Amino acid sequence: MLPDTTTVKARWARVQENLRAADVDAMIVLKPQNTFYLSGYTPVIYSHPALVVLPAEGEPVFVLHALRAHSSRRVSLITDIRPYGRWAKEIGPDHWWQVLADVLAERGLAGGRIGIEGEFLPHNHLTRFAETLPEATFVDAGQALMRARYVKDAAELESLRVAAAVADAGMDAVLAAVAERRSEVEVSAAAMRAMQDTWATRYPDRIAIDFGNLEGGVFNSLWAYSLVGDRVPMNSAPPTDRRPVDGEIQWTVIWTAIDGMHTENERSVAVGRLNAERQAAFESLLAITEEVTPHLRPGLSCADVYEAARAAYRRHGYGDYLPGRVGHGLGLGPHEQPSLGPTDDLVLAPGMVLTIEPNLRIPSFGGLQHSDSVVITETGFEYLTTTRRDLIQV
Amino acid sequence: MLPDTTTVKARWARVQENLRAADVDAMIVLKPQNTFYLSGYTPVIYSHPALVVLPAEGEPVFVLHALRAHSSRRVSLITDIRPYGRWAKEIGPDHWWQVLADVLAERGLAGGRIGIEGEFLPHNHLTRFAETLPEATFVDAGQALMRARYVKDAAELESLRVAAAVADAGMDAVLAAVAERRSEVEVSAAAMRAMQDTWATRYPDRIAIDFGNLEGGVFNSLWAYSLVGDRVPMNSAPPTDRRPVDGEIQWTVIWTAIDGMHTENERSVAVGRLNAERQAAFESLLAITEEVTPHLRPGLSCADVYEAARAAYRRHGYGDYLPGRVGHGLGLGPHEQPSLGPTDDLVLAPGMVLTIEPNLRIPSFGGLQHSDSVVITETGFEYLTTTRRDLIQV
Structure with missing residues (x-):
């Protein structure tokens, strides 16, 4: 569900604590996922910058184009809305950076240490900040928000469960379509149609829109693609009219976002009978996954999970096929921190949401990959996606 | 259709001419739309940076994560692929910036004037460039690419026609659903299902995936949303289970991207009989649009078109309701330059693709907006989207 005021205030407090720890006086937030996180509001289209100023103490301010004034006043949980530009009778200062400077001056922070999202903020934006706020010092505070x-929180977890239910409905349609030996495009379209139906009939009160980039984008958040046989190692690629032939493995990826929260459900399916090499690889991958998942629990680090995977790949004779990571964070981003890879020392804690997706890419026939979305619990983890995860054969 | 080698070479040449005119020795390109433009290849997921180095003279180089080595070698029209990172047996240097430095050193450009996309490139990326290439000077060359x-070109226009045909099929479904007094969510889902069908059955050889942001995203490129009555001034907002009542106006937005190229088809529909105020507004908006469109022709500037709109709004008594612009560029971005607004001096030329969308937002009842995608021709313009654009009443 969308956050309420209590929930976003708790989010502000978490980020503010991180800002104070980093000796940052205020943060300027531009990344769409992050402004949504702090406000519960998305302008959907981000080609006009939408910026949140979050001081280390006190209430945040939302700086938005005049075109968004009406909708943000109706929806945003940040209630101090400051429009720039003009749209019909709504008229503010010409430029967002003027409003930003006014807000920081009002708070007495024009000469402060200002946090930015270094991994996201376009270089020219920072130049404009610096010109408008010549007394300020700018420091990368992206992790203060990312760590938060x-x-x-409970609202996010509830949205994730709905997103997973929609993804599962898409995967049901996939399994039926693959059983009928449909093409990559047909399987993908069948999944997306099923998810549209599920959203419209079961969850019409939910947001099914994703975040784009700063040039705009198209944001249908119910997405699937399918790859067959030797096309699987393309990893992420447009589906084609290629159909499976018996003995091949078809892999379908479903990503859904509900209320901005992403889940992933991916399944490899044996089309008819597999030869011995493929059968052995599929069974080994399931065994590897079974050996890795007990390491998904509070107190172990992401790197611990990866090392468990490394050992399992070796044990099963696939040491040369270890991927760069075996899972990743999910949330407002479909590939957000952390990474279940060799260098991520983050220790797992209850409420973290991740994919678990050991995989094999074997040049002789393609590849194999199931991916599930999971939430870390007090004692281990719980699956959010529920499609059968054995050696699926149709 | 996707570009062929001749087409991308012509694109390189156009950008290179702009780079030389700006005295730039090489450009580092990161924006997904731009790397696709230069290569015809999308890794789909951009959380691992994909960078093109385009020297002012000579062939470009594509720097990609090892995970994308297989697919880029099969698809990219930039054939000099340099992987970084590791994925199973594919192993490159650890970091993309090391590969970048190697490539520029090879070309003798490590101390050159290097162009960047200032409006897009994250600040930390530029810091890494500067650390790795201490002799180089960095300048904003984003417009060298944007202007190109x-x-x-012919490949792009062909994709735009397919995107428009898919959007039109979606709008046919919208008109039928609004006639049945369906909710915002149901209208949206009906449009998206119809577009999935049209893509899968008529255009299965086409890419229906959009570009996300650097944190990843979900990229179903067939998208629609619908807003009823007093919700229209939200402009871009998630649809809800709100149904129209007779006398209201329902507005539906369809954006589609095929092969990365975007079209827009938006229609306002009178649900039953309108009262006098709404009827007059709808008729006036159609008249305003009719007075503006003759100005869509080579030789006039974007600002000329806007001034024609300003005069028409005043003539019809809606001078206070003039929007900030009456259209925008379309292409690899759904809202790319130019803007049909008061300050854009770009002169229209054959082959430019734009939306034309004068609109009204009237607090007493909501708003009105048709949007069509058009291409500028030698003598004027041609509509790409073809849905009826009169006073549609159901």
Whole structure:
């Protein structure tokens, strides 16, 4: 569900604590996922910058184009809305950076240490900040926000469960379509149609829109693609009219976002009978996954999970096929921190949401990959996606 | 259709001419739309940076994560692929910036004037460039690429026609659903299902995936949303289970991207009989649009079109309701340059693709807006979207 005022205030407090720890006086937030996190409001289209100023103490301010004034006043949980530009009778200063400077001056922070999202903020934006706020010092505070997003709150978890239910409905349609030997495009379209139906009939009160980039984008958040046989190692690629032939493995990826929260459900399906090499690889991958998942629990680090995977790949004779990571964070981003890879020392904690997806890419026939979305619990983890995860054969 | 080698070479040449005119020795390109423009290849997921180095003379180089080595070698029209990171047996240097430095050193450009996309490139990326290339000077060359994209080539125009046909099929479903007094969510889902069907059955050889942001995203490129009555001034907002009542106006927005190229088809529909105020507004908006469109022709500037709109709004008594612009560029971005607004001096030329969308937002009842995608021709313009654009009443 969308956050309420209590929930966003708790989010502000978490980020503010991180800002104070980093000796930052205020943060300027531009990344769509992050402004949504702090406000519960999305302008959907981000080609006009939408910026949140979050001081280390006190209430945040939302700086938005005049075109968004009406909708943000109706929806945003940040209630101090400051429009720039003009749209019909709504008229503010010409430029967002003027409003930003006014807000920081009002708070007495024009000469402060100002946090930015270094991994996201376009270089020219920072130049404009610096010109408008010549007394300020700018420091990368992106992790102050990202770390606050690691552990999901109750509103986010509820949205994730709905997103997973929609993804599962899509995967049901996939399994039926693959059983009929449909093409990559047909399987993908069948999944997306099923998810549209599920959203419209079961969850019409939910947001099914994703975040785009700063040039705009198209944001249908119910997405699937399918790849067959030797096309699986393309990993992420447009589906084609290629159909499976018996003995091949078809892999379908479903990503859904509900209320901005992403889940992933991916399944490899044996089309008819597999030869011995493929059968052995599929069975080994399931065994590897079974050996890795007990390491998904509070107190172990992401790197611990990866090392468990490394050992399991070796044990089963696939040491040369270890991927760069075996899972990743999920939330407002479909690939957010942390990473279940060799260098991520983050220790797992209850409420973190991740994919678990050991995989094999074997040049002789393609590849194999199931991916599930899971939430870390007090004692281990719980699956959010529920499609059968054995050696699926149709 | 996707570009062929001749087409991308012509694109390189256009950008390179702009780079030389700006005295730039090489450009580092990161924006997903732009790397696709230069290569015809999308890794789909951009959380691992994909960078093109385009020297002012000579062939470009594509720097990609090892995970994308297989697919890029099969698809990219930039054939000099340099992987970084590791994925199973594919192993490159650890970091993309090391590969970048190697490539520029090879070309003798490590101390050159290097162009960047200032409006897009994250600040930390530029810091890494500067650390790795201490002798180089960095300048904003984003417009060298953006200007090359203004006039669409034959491959792009063909994709735009397919995107428009898919959007039109979606709008047919919208008109039928509104006639049945369906909710915002149901109208949206009906449009998206119809577009999935049209894509899967008529255009299965086409890419229906959009570009996300650097944190990843979900990229179903067939999208619609619908807003009823007093919700229209939200402009872009998630649809809800709100149904129209007779006398209201329902507005539906369809954006589609095929092969990365975007079209827009938006229609306002009178649900039953309108009262006098709404009827007059609808008729006036159609008259305003009719007075503006003759100005869509080569030789006039974007600002000229806007001034024609300003005069028409005043003539019809809606001078206070003039929007900030009456259309915008379309292409690899759904809201790309130019803007049909008061300050854009770009002169229209054959092959440019734009929306034309004068609109009204009237607090007493909501708003009105048709949007069509058009291409500028030698003598005027041609509509790409073809849905009826009169006073539609159901």
